[in-house]
Amino acid sequence: MRKRVTFITGASGEVGQALLRELSQDPANQILTMDLHPLPPELRSLSTHVEGDLLNMRLLARLVSEYEMDTIYHLAALLSTRAEIQPEEAHQVNVEATMALLKLAAEESQWRKRSVQFIFPSSIAIYGMPDRATKAHFQRVREFEWNQPRTMYGCNKLYCEQLGSYFSRYYRQLAVEQPPTIDFRSVRFPGLISAVTVPSGGTSDYAPEMLHAAAQGKPYACFVREDARIPFMVMPDAVRSLLQLAVAPRDALTRQVYNVTSFSLSAAQVRDRVMAAYPAAQISFEPDLKREAIIDSWPADIDDSAARMDWGWAPEYDAERAFQEYLIPGIRERYAGR
Ligand code: SER
Secondary structure, X not given: OOEEEEEEEOOOXXXXXXXXXXXXXXXXXXXXXXXXXXXXXXXXXXXXXEEOXXXXXXXXHHHHHHEEEEEXXXXXXXXXXXXXXXXXXXXXXXXXXXXXXXXXXXXXXXXXXXXXXXXXXXXXXXXXXXXXXXXXXXXXXXXXXXXXXXXXXXXXXXXXXXXXXXXXXOOOOOOOOOOOOOEEEEEEEOEEEOOOOOOOOOOOOHHHHXXXXXXXXXXXXXXXXXXXXXXXXXXXXXXXXXXXXXXXXXHHOOOOEEEOOOEEEEHHHHHHHHHHHOOOOOEEEOOXXXXXXXXXXXXXXXXXXXXHHHHOOXXXXXXXXXXXXXXXXXXXXXXXXX
């Protein structure tokens, strides 16, 4: 008999670590994690971890022979800045590995005659506002608007949303009897900020970097100008959105991909909140015009009313609570004694 598990890819990344902590609170959850990197030592007892590459098909086949995956949280990805530097590698990780996992999940669903659930984090990067004036005009963007990404990462995520929908609705559509296939659900995240981890390779990274630098007494030069604005969300809300979407009744869902968000801040507003907690912080603005242009192409805010209506989504942390009750105390604890 194979062991039934929840499978998390990219588990050593920011969202992965936070999701693993949360899922492992329930001892009934048997968790299999995978990443190119080891888990941090404090998380190692929470799952069976496989260090390896998702593009290694033999490794995936071995995992399927040992484990029955009920739910897959496919988090592994190269983020937007890194994907611009290594576009082919990004395509391999972000698209080809997703395709391999979708196929694996579809075949599993057929084998068991029951859908494997496939939860996929997408991103604000799938949007592409053509210029700053348009961004200023269309403040809150709905799921079907401005789907014209200007990054490799955004293209990859948008296509994989479509692939996921395809696998869940039309895979093997010409077969005499269409076999059961996957239950695909996706959220589009805004920029995420964690008190515990720092991102690497993203473009929304200036906000968490500013905060973590201030907490360590290090100067920080922000790579976008002061009025550059995108929406953000703190990590506990991000994880909650994934878990809440996973348990939502399927017939309540009117779509497969949902915006979720919390608060929209300019870089100067992030700076002001950081300075309020760390008055001695040295924060300057030295825009990198190319990375800034990516931020300018992302909407100032996203409309998450579909998620609110269909599965009761609501963030717990607005900007005030996010900084006062989660980020600042969490970061103080993280760097205490260093
Ligand atoms: N945080 C991501 C990035 O900056 C966007 O999803 O790439």
